[in-house]
Amino acid sequence: MVNILGGKGANIAEMCKLGLPVPPGFTLSTSLCSDYLKVKSLSVVLKNNIKKNISKTEGVVEKTFGGSNPLLLSVRSGAPVSMPGMMETILNIGLTSKTIPHMIKMSKNEGFVYDSYRRLIMMYADVVMEKALGLNKSTQSIRKLMEKELESVKKYKGYKNDSNMKAKDWKALSNKYLRIVEKEFGIPFPDDHYDQLYGAIAAVFESWNGKRAKEYRNFEKISSSMGTAVNVQAMVFGNLGKDCGTGVAFTRNPSTGENVFFGEWLPNAQGEDVVAGIRTPHPVAGNNKKSLSVAMPEAFKELNSVRKKLENHFDDMQDIEFTIQEKKLWMLQTRRGKRTGIAAIKIATDMVKEKLITKKVAVSRIRPHQIYESLLKNIDPKDVENSLPISLGLPAGPGASCGVAVFTAEKAEELGKKNKKVILVREETSPEDIHGMHYSEGILTSRGGLTSHAALVARGWGKSCVVGCQDLIIDKSHTFAKIGDKKIKEGDLITLNGSSGDIYLGKMRLFQNPLDNTGPLSLLLSWADKIRKLKIRTNADTPDDCEKALSFGAEGVGLCRTEHMFFDEKRVHEFRKMILAEDRESRNSYLKNLLPFQTKDFYKILKKMDGMPVTVRLLDPPLHEFINIHGKEMRNLADDMGLPLKAVEERVDSLKEANPMLGHRGCRLGISYPEITSMQARAIIGAAVKLKKEGNNPKVELMIPLVSNLAEFLNQKEIILAVKNDILSKNGLNINFKIGTMIEVPRACLVAEKIAEEADFFSFGTNDLTQTTFGFSRDDTGTFFPHYFNEEIMLADPFEQIDRKGVGKLMKIAVKDARATKNKISIGICGEHGGEPNSIEFCKILGLDYVSCSPYRVPVARLAAAQVEL
């Protein structure tokens, strides 16, 4: 009943059913939240219901709310989905000038009572009066003011810790807090127990529409209509004395996944003390004499048995909160424990071994991105233990990075080109910084949020990135920055954890989990492989890429971009001459120079992928990138081509295009210059023939790019078949290969029925298809995408996740029409979406045969493809 009771409320109810010790109370359902938000007040009916339930609670605990044996209450929010950062809690409700004397009498501990009272005042002032009612007009938060007050008392009295505070100190502080509330807000702190309770409940409802909560929901795509539940429970106290305590724990290690009880506790404390970090908490388990197992063996024994009951009941690792009041254990909360990717995988596979869950459940439980995360670079945990972050920003691009700080894109490019690892530090980034970002290991900004330019670009490129670090002040000279009193000069080493947002000074060791063949990830993926039906290929341009992808479980190459083979310095020179050739004859002679390179490349790749399909895309070079040459480079080229410099310059100029994305590329190039297609076909088929002669089993698929009608495809196919016939007549060896096309412009989808008559396979190039379907140039979205996300015009980046309603509709037309022509035509996807789980699901719905993605995404895709089947 999570949707009605919220996560927290539902789990409390489950714990009750299990007979675990839970403080009595009740939950206000989520539907009451939307009722409240409509009228902004609690109805009479609701108030009566609350009163009824209070009296039931009073019956169980044998105390009275506002009475002489006073029942104190906690009020806590609990939405159906976890929303950290919006959770509001108010404790100790019911402490008033009337009940305080009774409490002192009952507890025989005046210090405890006034400590509890000052906590109530602070929480209530913060959550109800400042945040919900918006009473604070000053720039400083009420919480800050009150914390300062406590500090000044401690300083004045010379106390080191809160525990040094005497009863009279707490009492004086409470009175001071009451005065602060009245002064700052203009109204007094409510001294009626029901006023406190209703105020707290309304404030929790109100918090559902708070700024932070809305932002979080937007980002996580959570519906606004759910609302939050409110949990009202009798207070239990971990700070009543030495036989009390409080703690939080995970039923297994959330970082590594090891099956050990992992938690912390503090004697004589309330929950927030453990989290706040003022006192150093002790471990729950272990032999340390301060550990709960040694200090309170009975309570620990019960807690440990609760731990097992919970895991058995929920079949999952739990994150629990508990309080021990006068030796009695109370369970305050249990929930699914958050964990790192590595831990998630370890726990799931362990639980299968423990027969707690089935393999299918294990496979369905891991979020695909956790696999990706588990393969990302991380900071060595030992280095993390020994270092304190100097600040925290928003975690915008997962993974860790370490390098020298630079403050301009130019410097980043300059050093990056020299293979120096750099972290680009900027106030915010803009499209002009792109070239520098490209050369950076990591990116750190002082402004902007999770959808800022820096964040978008970094995630697009898989770069480590921390944004919106408000402590970071970059000097206008762009030679140094400051975080607090720490100075970071250009060239100083810094380390970012893009998964947490932590920023560290100095160099830290980074490591990357290898995909251990015998480890939990391999085990999990082997189960996934048995479930999934979609094949997983990889986008790989070199034998090294293939090697890596094979180790990650790729079942073929879905996209080998031949132009990437020419980025090598020696080859690029020959390639440029070919591009710039002014006539067919000289182009042919340059192509002849390139033929041996290409044949060797394809030989190696096909050998590496022996027996698996390898889709080679014919040349689709971004011409403007290849000929971005000047000065000496240009002169060398001219000399080498035996042409005047001016002629080469003119030719370079003539190749510049208004919109290169929509220009002379793909098969258009092969149609204008058939000799290029011919050379490539010769290299690919030649390599395959050589391998076949050597007893191998090459499976070649030639892919013609950017086709928008059948005639284009046929033109190129005929060139390839002519080369085939020529080679085979010389070799007398028959070789089979497929000729297919990339479907990457809308028109290709619309005439798929015709193209399928001649094509052996289709592969969706969803990057370009997204660009043309929306009319967005990916290189130019930086200027308007931030507005689009801010204004909620787009909820997901269509370059990340397939836009099902637009691009997806075209894909659907293409698949349906192509299969109508040729039932068995092989159809896959090789755009970057091929490694994104939501898109993989869509590919399955469409009935594709395979997805192809970058090597690191292959394990993610293997899991996602299995989950689609479940």
Next chain:
Amino acid sequence: MVNILGGKGANIAEMCKLGLPVPPGFTLSTSLCSDYLKVKSLSVVLKNNIKKNISKTEGVVEKTFGGSNPLLLSVRSGAPVSMPGMMETILNIGLTSKTIPHMIKMSKNEGFVYDSYRRLIMMYADVVMEKALGLNKSTQSIRKLMEKELESVKKYKGYKNDSNMKAKDWKALSNKYLRIVEKEFGIPFPDDHYDQLYGAIAAVFESWNGKRAKEYRNFEKISSSMGTAVNVQAMVFGNLGKDCGTGVAFTRNPSTGENVFFGEWLPNAQGEDVVAGIRTPHPVAGNNKKSLSVAMPEAFKELNSVRKKLENHFDDMQDIEFTIQEKKLWMLQTRRGKRTGIAAIKIATDMVKEKLITKKVAVSRIRPHQIYESLLKNIDPKDVENSLPISLGLPAGPGASCGVAVFTAEKAEELGKKNKKVILVREETSPEDIHGMHYSEGILTSRGGLTSHAALVARGWGKSCVVGCQDLIIDKSHTFAKIGDKKIKEGDLITLNGSSGDIYLGKMRLFQNPLDNTGPLSLLLSWADKIRKLKIRTNADTPDDCEKALSFGAEGVGLCRTEHMFFDEKRVHEFRKMILAEDRESRNSYLKNLLPFQTKDFYKILKKMDGMPVTVRLLDPPLHEFINIHGKEMRNLADDMGLPLKAVEERVDSLKEANPMLGHRGCRLGISYPEITSMQARAIIGAAVKLKKEGNNPKVELMIPLVSNLAEFLNQKEIILAVKNDILSKNGLNINFKIGTMIEVPRACLVAEKIAEEADFFSFGTNDLTQTTFGFSRDDTGTFFPHYFNEEIMLADPFEQIDRKGVGKLMKIAVKDARATKNKISIGICGEHGGEPNSIEFCKILGLDYVSCSPYRVPVARLAAAQVEL
């Protein structure tokens, strides 16, 4: 039976049926052509059939083929569609060493017989032996060799004209021709009458697959499978003596359409003499003493009655050929007369008045492009009469142009910018010349055909253009050119007729037919208006455009591009400041400066179009065009904005995009800078309110550009509605207007169902939709489109004619889905296709409500829209 008999054959048969005097004979049907082409020889069956028909003909004329009263034959091609330039004719077949003496005896005119014989030898050698059999190995054509021979005889003898040639001269020449044939081709001229006949028939069939014929069919999109028919008829002779003659005539004036008999004849001549231009022909009608009506009144009378019979029978103006042999009139051919656009319109409207045809037939008979042509610039006919073209090229871009010759694109741009009228003269053009072509009145090239770069660009831009003028030799200095011995220096005035291909030296007067309200065009269009259901609007950016379009019959404005209002020098400065503003505040202040301009513009346009719908597109500026500024201009701007030069330079740089076509434009701009949308809405609604207060009836339609999802549309709609409410609350005047969107990216079509929920109208922007559907940037197609047309990968330019299979499929989806949501939603088209007849037909099929096109295209669209209904 045109498909079986060919055009010529079918019309000859019609003339027979009408009882007109036609030389007896028969027609070989088109299906025999494909039979022949399969086996490349005439079958025995066919030969027998030919013989049978010859004997029938012999019976009628009472002569014998190859006999002592010899029947001579003509063999003429005749395809089902007119194919000028491939028509082959061989006359006088049957003249052999055996029949010549009989002919001399019969005709008592040896000169006539040998003249006829030498004509036969030359035609046969040319058509059969050289072209069909390919016997000639030399570079000079046999025809040229023979013509030279005749010239040298005349020169030697001192003859001025062919008519001075004596019988013995013709005889000697015939013998010389026989020797030339044997020497050049290695085989003798056939002396058997059936050899001659079969050779001629086979050659005509063969000519169907000749190079010229194939090229013509490709260009005119005529199917290759039709084949040509062959007409075999008894010869009649216009050159038997003074009571003979031959002529060609149009039943009405083909240039002006006037209902006068318009033709030329020559006494004592064969048909080719009239066409060849060696002797100056005389008029057919009129009082001139050399006119046929005076010279042979009887024959003329009969011819004039034939003229009327033919017009009555065919209901159309005819182009006829006739021969008079010994005072007897023979009709050789009749066909639909080609005519200028102006003539076509005049003839059609006259024929309605004459009750020859109905209004519907008149409307359906005019080709829409003839309307366009009739509105193009033409050379003053008087100037044409007084000038001889210095050369002829291919007519690649209709309309005339006159200006100074320049030989580089740079010079064209330089002078063009100074408003000098220039003609760009190049060997051929390439994309680098585009900037110069833009500034040229006309374009002339020495190389390339009707689909060359120059031709494509010129037609795209509606520029006058002549290509492939082989006589034109451009000096390498690019300062002058030569045509024959005529020198054209840079700066010399030349005149082009892009509709005929004629090139003239010097300045000629150009004129443009005004759309006379009482003239034939207005009359025709008024009939069209009653038939058509599609509304015709115009694309107009200024009050002047509106004025022009109204005079052409526009029924509203379908696209008013607001960015074009800023091209004015004074405004562009303010506009640039607005674009370059770094924050909202300064942008707002610049926008305030622009508001009065805009309000005034809209006021004028709406007033001009009072009572008609005016669709105003919100700002969609090509930013890179607006900020293409340097040097002083940039400094002025910086000074004016109070910013350092570097800041402005940086901002200009930051606005540069990788693919501006797919960049920060359209509604994306309005979403990033809502203040721009707001200002424009204020100007438009403000202008409308003012007009309404003044008692006018403004009908405003605000159009949001480049929408790809509903949220974009809503974002902009809300801004507009807020402005509306603000203005109305101040004015207290209610005003209705529509808010709609341009459908110009594929995704908009795919989610039309959603967008239609909120949009009042759709307007297809088919230019951009074509670009994104194909992934073609129109600016960059110059590099590969020529290959695409050469290789027949595309048969029509999708930027000219809507690509029904791709772009059209998207449009269909959009219309269907939008209407499913909102049955009555108004849908139109405002891309350049809106004025193209084939596309207009498609719009009708789709069920659109209106098309919108440039003012000059409005009459074309009015007619095309009517024809769609017929």
